[in-house]
Amino acid sequence: MWLWFSKLGSPRWFYQWSGKWLPWLTACMVVLLMIGVPWALLFVPEDYQQGHTIRIMYVHVPVASISLACFPLMAVAGAITLVWRMKLADMVAKSVAPVGAWFTAMALATGAIWGDLIWGTWWAWDARLTSLLIQFFLFIGVIALRSAIESPDGAAKACAILAIVGAINVPIIKYSVDWWNTLHQPASRFSMDPIAPNPPEVWVPLVIMIVAGYFFFAIALILRVRNEILLRERRSQWVSELVAQEGGRA
C-alpha cells in the first residue's frame, strides 16, 4: 500500500501509467455518450409536466453533480499537499480547479436555460443557485490565488487552504434543496417499478450520462495533470528524452 502510494506520487510514474489508461477511458466515454445522448434525445418519453425540456436534465444533472465532486477532490489533494508535500497532489489540485470551474459554469448555464422554460426566469437568488454560484467564484478564486503568488510552494499551500476551507460550501449546495424552501426541486427518487413516476427509461439514460460525465472528467483532468507534469519536470532526463522523441512530430 505504502509502495503504491509513493509510486503514485511519482509524477513520472503517473505520466506513464495514465498514458496507458487514456485510450481506454476515452473509448468508454465515447461508447457511453453514443448510447446516452441519442437515448436522451430520441427515446426518453416526454415528461407529463415538462414535455421535451426533460432532455435538458441529461446534461444538467450529470454536469452539476460532477461539479460538486470537483471541490472535495481539490480539498483532498490540497490536504495531501500540505501534510505529505506530495508533488503530484499539488498538480492535481492545480489542474482540477479549471475543470471544476468549467463544470460549475456548465451547470449554471444549462440550469439557467432550463429555468427560463420551467420557472419563467433565468436566474433566482435561490439557495441552490446562489451556493453553486459561490462555488464557481471559489474555483475562480483558487485559480487567481495561484497565479497571484510567485513562489510555487507558497501558492500550493495557499490554494490548499482555500480549497479545504471552501469545501464547506459543498454540503451546503447538496442539502440546500432540503434545508430551505427553494425554487430548485429536490433530488428525485428513482425506481425499477415501470409505473412509478420515474421508471427505468427515465433514469437509466441519466445514470449512463453521469458515468460518461465522470469518464470525461477523468480524461480532462488527466490531460491537464500530464501537461503540468511535463511543465514542472521539463529539466529532468525523462522529459528531455520524451521531447527528443516526440517533439519533432509535434
Added chain:
Amino acid sequence: MINLQLQFSSLGEFLEMGIYTFHVWSVYGLFTVFLTYNLLMPLLRRKQFLREQFRRQQRNARRDATRVSAPAAAGPGASVNQGNNHSTGNQ
C-alpha cells in the same frame, strides 16, 4: 422491461423539440463545446510545449556544438561564443 419507443415521427419534429427548439438544442450545443474545448485545449497545449522544448533542445545542442569547436579556433571564436550566450539569455 425498459420501454424504448422513438419519441418523434419525423426529423422535423425532432429538430423542433415540441416548442422548445432553442432551449433544448442550446443546452446540447453548449455541452458539445464544453466537451470539445476541455479535450482539445490540453492536447494542443501539450503539442505546443513539446514543440517549444524540442526547439530549445536543438538550440542548446547547436550552442554546445559551437562551444566545443570554439576553443579550437583562435580569438574570433570566443567572441562568437559570447554572442550566442547573449542571444539565448534573451529568449
